[in-house]
Amino acid sequence: MRVAEDSFPTDVDPTLPGHPDPYPLLHRLRTDDPVHFSAFINGWVLTRYADAITFLRDRRFSRVAFLDKMRAKFGDQPILDLQAGELAFNDPPNHAMLKGLAAKAFSPNAIAAARPDLEARVEEVLDGLTGAGHMDVIADFAYPLPADAISAMVGVPRADWPMLRGFVDGVILSRGIVRTPAMMAEGDRSARQFIEYLRALVKERRARPQADLMSAMMAAEERGLRLTDDQVVTMAEQLFTAGHGTTRNLIGSALLALIQNPPEFKRLRENPQLIESAIEEALRYDSPTQAPNPQVATDDLEIGGRKISSGEVVTVLIGAANRDPAKFPDPDSFDVARADGEHLAFSHGAHYCLGASLARLQAQIAVGAIVRRMPRLRLATDQLKWKTMGRFRGLESLPVQF
Numbered sequence: 001m002r003v004a005e006d007s008f009p010t011d012v013d014p015t016l017p018g019h020p021d022p023y024p025l026l027h028r029l030r031t032d033d034p035v036h037f038s039a040f041i042n043g044w045v046l047t048r049y050a051d052a053i054t055f056l057r058d059r060r061f062s063r064v065a066f067l068d069k070m071r072a073k074f075g076d077q078p079i080l081d082l083q084a085g086e087l088a089f090n091d092p093p094n095h096a097m098l099k100g101l102a103a104k105a106f107s108p109n110a111i112a113a114a115r116p117d118l119e120a121r122v123e124e125v126l127d128g129l130t131g132a133g134h135m136d137v138i139a140d141f142a143y144p145l146p147a148d149a150i151s152a153m154v155g156v157p158r159a160d161w162p163m164l165r166g167f168v169d170g171v172i173l174s175r176g177i178v179r180t181p182a183m184m185a186e187g188d189r190s191a192r193q194f195i196e197y198l199r200a201l202v203k204e205r206r207a208r209p210q211a212d213l214m215s216a217m218m219a220a221e222e223r224g225l226r227l228t229d230d231q232v233v234t235m236a237e238q239l240f241t242a243g244h245g246t247t248r249n250l251i252g253s254a255l256l257a258l259i260q261n262p263p264e265f266k267r268l269r270e271n272p273q274l275i276e277s278a279i280e281e282a283l284r285y286d287s288p289t290q291a292p293n294p295q296v297a298t299d300d301l302e303i304g305g306r307k308i309s310s311g312e313v314v315t316v317l318i319g320a321a322n323r324d325p326a327k328f329p330d331p332d333s334f335d336v337a338r339a340d341g342e343h344l345a346f347s348h349g350a351h352y353c354l355g356a357s358l359a360r361l362q363a364q365i366a367v368g369a370i371v372r373r374m375p376r377l378r379l380a381t382d383q384l385k386w387k388t389m390g391r392f393r394g395l396e397s398l399p400v401q402f
Contacts, residue, residue: 013178014038014045014317015290018388022290023332026320035306041177043294043313044306047320049327049344051304055314056292056348058301063089063351065296066313070179079174079187082195085234087354088242088293095350101220101227102235102354110216111357118149118362122369130373130402134380137398138252141370146247146362150240153358155205155212160197164240167194171237172245176390177291177315183390194240198233213239239355247359249288249387249394254278254367256398257285259379261334268336268371275368278336279360282367284322284343285334291315291391292347318344319393374402 008029009016014036016022029036030047038045046052055061067089071080083089087099125145129135147165156164170190174183201214206229209215217232227235258265258278268278294315297308308314322343323331346353353359370377380399387394 008032008036010039012040013176013390014041015177015319015391015393017176017290017390017393018386020384020386022319023323026317026323029317030320030324035304041294041313041315043177043315044303044308045291046303046314046316047324048304049321049324052316052318052321052344053348055295055303055316056344056351059092059350060297060299060301061295061314062091062298063293063295064091065298065311066294069296069313074179074181074184077184077188078191078195079171079184082171082191082234082237085231086238087235088238088351092350097225098227098231098235099350099354101225101231102217106213106354106357108357110213111361114149114153114358115361115365117152118365119369121145121149121152122365126369126373134399134401137255137370137400138248138395139397141366142248142251142398145251145366146359147240147244149362150244150358153213154201154236154239155210155214156201164194164197165244166190167197168240168244171241172392173389175241175293175392177294178390194237195233198236199229201236202229202232242353242355242359245389245392245394246288246353246355247362249392250279250282250359250363251366252395252398253286253288253393254282254363255370255377255400256384256395257282257334258336258367258371259377259400264334264336265371265377269375271337272368272372274336275364275371276360277338277341279363279367280341280343281334281336281338282363283345284328284338284341286393287318287322287343287345288393289345289347289391290319290393291317292344292351316344374400377402 008025034048036045046055125141129140148161151161151164167190170186174187205214214236217227217235268274294313297310297312300310301308325331346356378401380401385396387396
């Protein structure tokens with residue numbers, strides 16, 4: 001992406017997918033036009049932390065209405081039918097009911113119980129890599145690890161893990177702020193296959209429950225209500241898509257930040273108890289999601305001194321808000337011991353990510369293990385390339401030597 005160094009581009013996706021370093025441009029936008037109307041998405045983007053918090057707490061915005069806009073543009077499609085059942089595209093009160101049911105399967109005890117298997121899987125993968133002295137962090141480690149961990153937790157047979165990774169990638173591709181017919185077609189293809197697979201698994205678990213998340217979601221009850229089979233399918237799909245892409249990108253970006261900041265790498269290695277704050281800093285410093293799903297205003301209102309009309313689309317540029325100096329002192333510095341972890345990488349308010357605890361745990365285990373086992377970790381190239389996947393920020397590859 002070629003853009004002027006001193007101005008924010010107006011003719012591209014405002015999340016700047018694929019840009020090697022979007023943050024100087026986001027700083028300028030936050031300074032010059034903090035509540036910015038993007039002609040490219042025909043909607044508003046917020047860049048200041050305080051404005052973002054106000055928006056994410058405001059019930060006068062609807063994600064259902066945004067999905068309705070997508071239906072008007074693309075027609076009824078399998079990927080939109082799938083998203084219509086997701087937490088991410090539901091509004092209160094239905095959203096609260098669904099989240100309350102799903103949350104019972106993701107209790108602190110359930111997440112803590114997953115730790116031994118996650119640790120064992122990380123060590124298994126690293127055991128197979130350490131003898132080579134080099135690897136691609138993304139392809140060899142960060143790509144398979146989160147998807148396989150979720151597959152195991154949900155109860156997917158190990159032989160099917162690679163197949164589900166492919167389904168997830170297609171669904172993620174269709175989740176940008178800006179959606180094209182080609183992206184939607186790929187999402188449709190993956191959604192059909194994913195739904196068919198998960199429905200068969202649900203049917204099997206109904207007959208023979210096991211000690212896995214899918215069985216737990218089926219058993220969860222909230223005020224006399226339970227998830228239907230279709231809702232369990234959608235919840236499982238959302239866990240895969242949210243947890244896989246986000247965690248993969250987080251592991252890659254966290255390790256890159258540590259490599260590019262050797263004193264912080266050394267600090268973390270000598271103080272492994274800092275791994276929790278280090279992952280929070282990685283989430284803030286280079287968030288794997290650069291914008292939450294857009295919402296549509298259901299009333300005329302004002303944010304940051306700008307008037308938003310009913311029916312207009314609004315979202316947050318998380319990368320800008322997470323480096324707002326009004327909230328985070330010295331925001332462009334990577335500090336593994338930063339005390340303020342109130343970033344927006346997992347959004348905020350009603351739509352705070354249900355899988356945040358799981359993503360954090362996976363990243364803490366994965367990054368912590370690499371820092372411990374590979375003290376001489378360094379880049380094997382100076383030509384890094386970032387994915388162009390809409391609002392998701394992640395490296396195409398991260399070749400390293402150790």
